Amino acid sequence: MQVHVCFTPGEYPGCGERHIAVVIDVFRATSSMAAAMFHGCKMICPVRTVEEALQLRQNEYPAALLAGERKGLLIPGFDLGNSPLEYTAAVVDGREIIMTTTNGTQALNHVSQAATVYTAAFVNAAAVCERLRNAATDVMVLCSGTEGRFALEDALCAGLIAGRLAENAVLSDTAVAALAMYRDFCCSGNMIPRVAASSHASYLRQIGYSQDVAYCLQHDIYPVVPVFTQGKVTL
Amino acid sequence: MQVHVCFTPGEYPGCGERHIAVVIDVFRATSSMAAAMFHGCKMICPVRTVEEALQLRQNEYPAALLAGERKGLLIPGFDLGNSPLEYTAAVVDGREIIMTTTNGTQALNHVSQAATVYTAAFVNAAAVCERLRNAATDVMVLCSGTEGRFALEDALCAGLIAGRLAENAVLSDTAVAALAMYRDFCCSGNMIPRVAASSHASYLRQIGYSQDVAYCLQHDIYPVVPVFTQGKVTL
Numbered sequence: 001m002q003v004h005v006c007f008t009p010g011e012y013p014g015c016g017e018r019h020i021a022v023v024i025d026v027f028r029a030t031s032s033m034a035a036a037m038f039h040g041c042k043m044i045c046p047v048r049t050v051e052e053a054l055q056l057r058q059n060e061y062p063a064a065l066l067a068g069e070r071k072g073l074l075i076p077g078f079d080l081g082n083s084p085l086e087y088t089a090a091v092v093d094g095r096e097i098i099m100t101t102t103n104g105t106q107a108l109n110h111v112s113q114a115a116t117v118y119t120a121a122f123v124n125a126a127a128v129c130e131r132l133r134n135a136a137t138d139v140m141v142l143c144s145g146t147e148g149r150f151a152l153e154d155a156l157c158a159g160l161i162a163g164r165l166a167e168n169a170v171l172s173d174t175a176v177a178a179l180a181m182y183r184d185f186c187c188s189g190n191m192i193p194r195v196a197a198s199s200h201a202s203y204l205r206q207i208g209y210s211q212d213v214a215y216c217l218q219h220d221i222y223p224v225v226p227v228f229t230q231g232k233v234t235l
Numbered sequence: 236m237q238v239h240v241c242f243t244p245g246e247y248p249g250c251g252e253r254h255i256a257v258v259i260d261v262f263r264a265t266s267s268m269a270a271a272m273f274h275g276c277k278m279i280c281p282v283r284t285v286e287e288a289l290q291l292r293q294n295e296y297p298a299a300l301l302a303g304e305r306k307g308l309l310i311p312g313f314d315l316g317n318s319p320l321e322y323t324a325a326v327v328d329g330r331e332i333i334m335t336t337t338n339g340t341q342a343l344n345h346v347s348q349a350a351t352v353y354t355a356a357f358v359n360a361a362a363v364c365e366r367l368r369n370a371a372t373d374v375m376v377l378c379s380g381t382e383g384r385f386a387l388e389d390a391l392c393a394g395l396i397a398g399r400l401a402e403n404a405v406l407s408d409t410a411v412a413a414l415a416m417y418r419d420f421c422c423s424g425n426m427i428p429r430v431a432a433s434s435h436a437s438y439l440r441q442i443g444y445s446q447d448v449a450y451c452l453q454h455d456i457y458p459v460v461p462v463f464t465q466g467k468v469t470l
Contacts, residue, residue, distance in 0.1 A: 007242065007385070150242070152408040173387040173433045180419035181412050187422075198408050 002138045003165050004172040005158040008145040009107050011174075019137050021114035022128060022161065023228070025144035026121050026153040027200050028082045028209075029104025030226075031216040032067075034124035035084040037235055038222040040093030044233040046105035050075055053098045061096050068100040072207050075100070083212050084123070103151075107144035108228050114140070117228040122157050126220035129164040139165065141175070152198040153216070156182050156191075160219070192217055237373045238400050239407040240393040243380040244342050246409075254372050256349035257363060257396065258463070260379035261356050261388040262435050263317045263444075264339025265461075266451040267302075269359035270319040272470055273457040275328030279468040281340035285310055288333045296331050303335040307442045310335070318447050319358070338386075342379035343463050349375070352463040357392050361455035364399040374400065376410070387433040388451070391417050391426075395454070427452055 006012045012021075024030055033044055045061070047053050050070070057064050067080035074081040080091070082101050099105055104119075111117055115137065120128040132139055141161055143154035159182025162175040171179065185191045192214050195201055201213045226233045241247045247256075259265055268279055280296070282288050285305070292299050302315035309316040315326070317336050334340055339354075346352055350372065355363040367374055376396055378389035394417025397410040406414065420426045427449050430436055436448045461468045 008246075010245070011243075011385075149246075150409050150412070152412055155412055173435075174385050176429075176433070177385070177387055177390055177416050181415040184415035184419040184422075187419075194411075198411070200408075 001135055001169045002172060003141065003162050003169045003175045004138065005141045005143065005162060005174040005178045007143050007150050007155055007174060008148055009110050009142060010148060012110060012140070012142055018115045019140045020116045020118065020132065020135055021111040022118045022120050022132070022139060022141045023104065023107050023111060023144060024120050024141065024154045024157045025101070025104030025107060026157050026216050027151070027204060028084060028212055028216055029099070029101040029144070030119040031121040031123050032082055032084045032087050033119050033226050033233055034121055034222040034224055035087040036092045036097060037224045037226050039087055039089040041087070042094060042096050044097045044099050045231060046108045046228070046233060047098060047100050048106060048109055050100055053100045056098050061098060064096040064098045065092070067097050068105070070102065072204060072209065083209060084215055085211065103144040103146060107142055111142055112228070119226040119228060119233060120157065120161060122160065122217055122219050124220070124222045124224050125157065125160050125164070127223045127225050129161055131225045132165055133168060139169070146200050151200055153195055153200060156185055156195065159183070236370055236404045237407060238376065238397050238404045238410045239373065240376045240378065240397060240409040240413045242378050242385050242390055242409065243383055244345050244377060245383060247345060247375070247377055253350045254375045255351045255353065255367065255370055256346040257353045257355050257367070257374060257376045258339065258342050258346060258379060259355050259376065259389045259392045260336070260339030260342060261392050261451050262386070262439060263319060263447055263451055264334070264336040264379065265354040266356040266358050267317055267319045267322050268354050268461050268468055269356055269457040269459055270322040271327045271332060272459045272461050274322055274324040276322070277329060277331050279332045279334050280466060281343045281463070281468060282333060282335050283341060283344055285335055288335045291333050296333060299331040299333045300327070302332050303340070305337065307439060307444065318444055319450055320446065338379040338381060342377055346377055347463070354461040354463060354468060355392065355396060357395065357452055357454050359455070359457045359459050360392065360395050360399070362458045362460050364396055366460045367400055368403060374404070381435050386435055388430055388435060391420055391430065
């Protein structure tokens with residue numbers, strides 16, 4: 001098994017070969033997805049546009065919650081934003097969710113042709129790695145990035161995953177690089193303030209979501225492996 | 236001053252704003268350029284194609300050496316390949332060189348509209364950093380990569396440069412990431428074998444250039460700052 005990391009969705013080479021894709025959007029879509037699935041959410045439909053979300057609720061899932069963000073903020077008329085802290089059992093248990101976000105849901109739809117697609121973040125990395133450990137095919141870790149650009153937090157999470165799989169896998173150069181980044185951040189012992197200084201975390205703080213930064217950097221608190229298949233995220 | 240790193244030429248945002256561009260191609264174009272300039276080469280013309288190189292010699296520089304590579308190997312009829320070990324004083328002192336390589340010369344031509352363009356590698360990083368330290372404009376460090384993809388050695392060199400400028404500069408997220416990678420490789424104390432395991436280094440070994448890998452990872456042996464302006468690299 002080879003583990004390869006794409007630092008941005010643009011680097012994803014497509015699906016010429018069978019592989020498992022792991023989509024990461026630490027701030028905050030895949031962190032929220034893990035929180036939602038852990039707290040009993042039945043299914044998440046990640047869609048690209050607000051219009052698509054509204055239509056899907058109207059036509060197929062009239063009881064679904066509408067969730068997501070634009071520029072990090074709640075979309076007018078939607079039930080939930082994109083903070084994992086909102087996805088409590090009281091809100092999501094037994095519910096369906098239709099979600100549209102700037103980076104994560106776009107990245108998911110980008111890799112939808114892969115043989116298998118998992119969603120990962122720091123909060124559920126251990127469970128995802130456990131599932132991947134004995135994979136027979138290559139693993140392509142896709143960082144959602146920020147509007148197509150490199151996102152530090154996603155690269156670090158990719159590094160954590162690459163490191164945990166390294167014993168049973170060959171790491172590509174980008175996987176080696178991501179792991180080196182993660183190790184440096186880890187060894188410094190002040191990962192949270194260092195990540196908090198990044199551009200995406202600074203923006204979240206600016207719009208009132210500073211709590212989310214530390215929350216999303218917690219490792220392994222949700223033992224769930226969300227799988228994206230046929231347009232739906234389930235367990 | 237902000238320091239930003241582009242891990243591949245495709246990430247280069249163009250020249251809407253004035254900035255200094257620093258082009259890195261550790262394996263091996265900018266390492267060879269530093270060696271050439273240190274050993275007395277008068278001028279290097281980096282061009283995109285073999286045909287352009289031949290025409291330029293015929294029309295403008297009949298005494299120039301033709302240099303470069305395709306797939307890492309000497310181009311038939313050319314005087315020099317792309318190994319810095321070839322660029323000795325005996326060969327290049329007082330000479331003009333026309334060079335075409337797969338990644339480095341392409342990247343240089345990609346940023347030719349920047350206010351100032353320097354070429355950097357591990358071998359001349361200290362001199363380039365010294366020149367950049369009091370720059371009034373932002374610094375854009377462009378990794379040449381390998382055929383458009385991420386190259387570990389270039390990212391590490393970008394990290395070295397970012398780290399040396401950090402005291403007087405704001406580092407972008409990619410610069411922070413590159414620096415974290417470099418620190419992890421440096422701290423491990425076995426940078427050469429770790430970089431030698433990368434895909435580009437493995438390929439160089441396979442085609443007989445294993446010496447070049449360790450050579451190009453030497454830090455600060457050439458105190459030169461090659462400047463690329465109006466199609467020419469000079470000091």
